[in-house]
């Protein structure tokens with residue numbers, strides 16, 4: 120078995136990944152997500168490349184793009200921006216929140232086996248480049264492979280049967296199965312940090328272990344009332360993708376750094392990943408104030424205020440991503 124990280128430019132040895140922010144958005148094409156949340160639209164190769172060049176200049180070596188197939192993902196642009204900037208990009212197959220799809224979208228119509236095949240093909244053969252927000256099943260292939268399976272739910276327990284929860288359960292089961300078949304990592308979206316238990320149960324029922332799963336946004340809410348829950352998710356063995364950094368409408372960065380320091384004290388420093396979950400309102404090249412370089416230029420000093428020194432920052436941004444994103448071929 121050979122361990123690699125699968126980028127849009129091809130497989131690389133895990134040691135080549137370097138500094139990586141594991142939940143970002145580099146491009147999202149116009150479509151339902153952008154109609155609902157205009158800040159999600161990012162379609163400009165020059166702007167995104169400039170953002171990546173700035174990130175590279177600060178020491179950034181790799182990024183995970185968290186936009187999945189059929190939901191505005193822009194495969195060719197990801198590859199081009201990666202080539203132009205020299206930054207490794209790990210792209211996503213999988214699915215997003217159902218809020219971002221019309222009711223006739225293929226995520227509703229395909230069964231678990233068909234979805235498993237779609238996700239597995241994107242990881243092992245190549246990603247589809249057509250119908251970025253389409254209702255039809257994509258058919259125009261490329262040789263650029265996805266390196267991770269994105270999954271999202273709406274914060275509720277996906278084992279329940281009300282509303283559209285059975286659709287979520289089907290989608291998560293297909294993602295877990297594809298992860299098992301392709302030996303690939305999974306990255307989930309926790310709506311406002313909620314719903315980790317049922318996501319974990321449905322994914323691991325397909326035969327993958329918790330260390331193949333990255334859960335994003337557990338840090339959306341940071342206060343004492345959710346601390347026990349956050350600790351229980353950390354104890355489950357999944358990777359924790361903390362990306363509510365510089366998002367002051369949720370909480371300040373000091374609260375974020377304090378939570379990370381607390382989890383390190385409890386022994387979970389080998390589970391933590393960092394990112395910014397970027398939109399056009401935050402990336403500097405699109406006119407925003409934060410920038411992909413924000414962790415380098417601002418958040419690292421906040422971490423140091425809470426006793427987190429360079430060795431741990433290296434762990435969160437180099438060592439942990441290298442393990443979390445690797446897949447066996």
Ligand SMILES: [Zn+2]
Nearest residue numbers: 142144185396
């Ligand atoms: Zn995201």
